[in-house]
Amino acid sequence: MIKTVDLKKTFVGRDQTVHAVDGISAHIKPSEVVVIIGPSGSGKSTYLRCLNGLETLTSGQIIIDGVDLSAKKTDLNLVRREVGMVFQQFNLFPHKSVLQNIVLAQQVVRKRKSSEALEKARMLLQKVGIAEKENEYPIRLSGGQQQRVAIARALAMDPKIMLFDEPTSALDPEMVGEVLEVMKQLAREGMTMVVVTHEMGFAREVADRVLFMDQGKLVEEGTPEHFFTAPQEERTKTFLRQVL
Amino acid sequence: MNTNRNTWPWNLLTIAILFTLCAGLWAATKKIDYTWRWNRVPQYFIYHDETLIPAPFDGQVATISKLGDKTQIKVLGDNGEEETFEVDSNGIEVFEGETLFEGDYLGATFEWRAGPLLVGLWTTLWLSAAASIIGMVIGLITGLCRVSNNPTLRSLSVFYIELIRGTPLLVQLFIFYFFLGTVLDISRIMAGISALAIFAGAYVAEIIRAGIQSIPKGQMEAARSLGMNVPQAMIHIILPQAFKRTLPPLAGQFISLIKDSSLVSVIAITDLTKSGREVITSTFATFEIWFVVAFLYLLLTSVLSQVAAWVERRLAVSD
Numbered sequence A: 001m002i003k004t005v006d007l008k009k010t011f012v013g014r015d016q017t018v019h020a021v022d023g024i025s026a027h028i029k030p031s032e033v034v035v036i037i038g039p040s041g042s043g044k045s046t047y048l049r050c051l052n053g054l055e056t057l058t059s060g061q062i063i064i065d066g067v068d069l070s071a072k073k074t075d076l077n078l079v080r081r082e083v084g085m086v087f088q089q090f091n092l093f094p095h096k097s098v099l100q101n102i103v104l105a106q107q108v109v110r111k112r113k114s115s116e117a118l119e120k121a122r123m124l125l126q127k128v129g130i131a132e133k134e135n136e137y138p139i140r141l142s143g144g145q146q147q148r149v150a151i152a153r154a155l156a157m158d159p160k161i162m163l164f165d166e167p168t169s170a171l172d173p174e175m176v177g178e179v180l181e182v183m184k185q186l187a188r189e190g191m192t193m194v195v196v197t198h199e200m201g202f203a204r205e206v207a208d209r210v211l212f213m214d215q216g217k218l219v220e221e222g223t224p225e226h227f228f229t230a231p232q233e234e235r236t237k238t239f240l241r242q243v244l
Numbered sequence B: 001m002n003t004n005r006n007t008w009p010w011n012l013l014t015i016a017i018l019f020t021l022c023a024g025l026w027a028a029t030k031k032i033d034y035t036w037r038w039n040r041v042p043q044y045f046i047y048h049d050e051t052l053i054p055a056p057f058d059g060q061v062a063t064i065s066k067l068g069d070k071t072q073i074k075v076l077g078d079n080g081e082e083e084t085f086e087v088d089s090n091g092i093e094v095f096e097g098e099t100l101f102e103g104d105y106l107g108a109t110f111e112w113r114a115g116p117l118l119v120g121l122w123t124t125l126w127l128s129a130a131a132s133i134i135g136m137v138i139g140l141i142t143g144l145c146r147v148s149n150n151p152t153l154r155s156l157s158v159f160y161i162e163l164i165r166g167t168p169l170l171v172q173l174f175i176f177y178f179f180l181g182t183v184l185d186i187s188r189i190m191a192g193i194s195a196l197a198i199f200a201g202a203y204v205a206e207i208i209r210a211g212i213q214s215i216p217k218g219q220m221e222a223a224r225s226l227g228m229n230v231p232q233a234m235i236h237i238i239l240p241q242a243f244k245r246t247l248p249p250l251a252g253q254f255i256s257l258i259k260d261s262s263l264v265s266v267i268a269i270t271d272l273t274k275s276g277r278e279v280i281t282s283t284f285a286t287f288e289i290w291f292v293v294a295f296l297y298l299l300l301t302s303v304l305s306q307v308a309a310w311v312e313r314r315l316a317v318s319d
């Protein structure tokens, strides 16, 4: 479903060059839930953002569902429809109501009829458990509710893959659960998911595979059991000691 | 916020100060022996115009038939011609059977007509409106070029903005009128509107640029991640939010434009300012007319700021 080959992303600044992603090769299978963990600044977000073309690659290759993202003739907008993304800061459209947030891209990008888009939006709001808030503006929702709307908004495009970049990191602790619950349900339904998170409980319970990144490199990968019981690499052990 | 109870003494003080100022002005004009003639002013807004209708040929009045306010006068010519005229009933100057010579007045029609001040106000209004709309379009396009990734578009927009903001509007007006007006053969009104629009466009562009850049990067990323292309994201996500934030400075810019439009009087466009000057030459009511002209500008600008405030309140539903 997703294949990255020796993926590199380098940020060239005025006084320093950052190798944010430094040669990552990975293969994510359909319906697989992959959790990426790693210390701050290790390039997790950058890797994720490369996967839907929000960052342009420095070198390497990404193939999503048979489409080569790095090829010149690939229309990234077509790829992005198939790859939903959920951000740490929710990034809901503040000038649109909850319902409009979910309807907009369906109409603009997927060219769906208004009635069809509305029906889909209401169905998804039901699914993430905030049907009663459809006419509210994002600012009047709690963080957990906003993030659930953001998930519904991404799902409305019928993506084949969902990317989550620390979806619960900006939430108050009591709201983390409601968002993780929605993600778990998605995983059970067979969605292909790549999740960057510090929620080790989620990784342990839901992930099929865990990737540990440090300094732009893939240090270790394996099943959750492998990770949380018998990690091999020294850096993985140090990291896990700190977060567990 | 202060409560009403605490502010009324201050309001009283404000009124007292304003009153003292007015009294001072009045006393000062007393000393220079100026005769105020406010009664001359209204006729320059609107006046009752009389149009006299002359007989087109020698002949006589055949019939006069009154129909309410209007009266039909049928005239028979000496050579057999026949024609009917309509005048106001209270303006009839002939009786049935009267002998007429060509050019004798049959009667008059009366009409309310806009005086020069009202005509000037209207000119200023539509001139500013046209320049605002065109300036908005220019500013929007330039603002978008200013934030685009294309270096040529960026440089061109910076060049335009710097050029316009670095030269006086008065000089731009002269260049538009004398140079471009001659080269491109455009009328003085077109020259005036273009100069104002291009002047406003440069400022609007900067406002729009600031507005777009004030929108968090995550908005564009969220829009793109849903598969929208850049124009779609701009139209549906970025610009509506930027517009909301830039409404107060934009309103300020268009208020400035109304005031700056008074400069077009130097290229002989009869706007409110020029009408005022013309009225003064025939009335010598210099003080009154300038006060009235100032008040009319104030009227236009405050209506605009009220409209802007109303739109702002409407858009505030999402905060």
Ligand SMILES: Nc1ncnc2c1ncn2[C@@H]1O[C@H](COP(=O)(O)OP(=O)(O)OP(=O)(O)O)[C@@H](O)[C@H]1O
Pocket (backbone or CB within 6 Å): A011, A013, A018, A019, A020, A038, A039, A040, A041, A042, A043, A044, A045, A046, A047
């Ligand atoms: N747009 C950018 N320009 C320059 N450097 C960047 C940019 N984005 C990220 N970086 C750098 O790339 C490195 C990796 O950043 P990234 O955000 O991918 O890390 P992360 O693993 O997501 O960290 P965190 O857990 O804090 O979110 C960091 O050193 C960061 O400073």
Ligand SMILES: [Mg+2]
Pocket (backbone or CB within 6 Å): A044, A045, A046, A165, A166
């Ligand atoms: Mg990150």
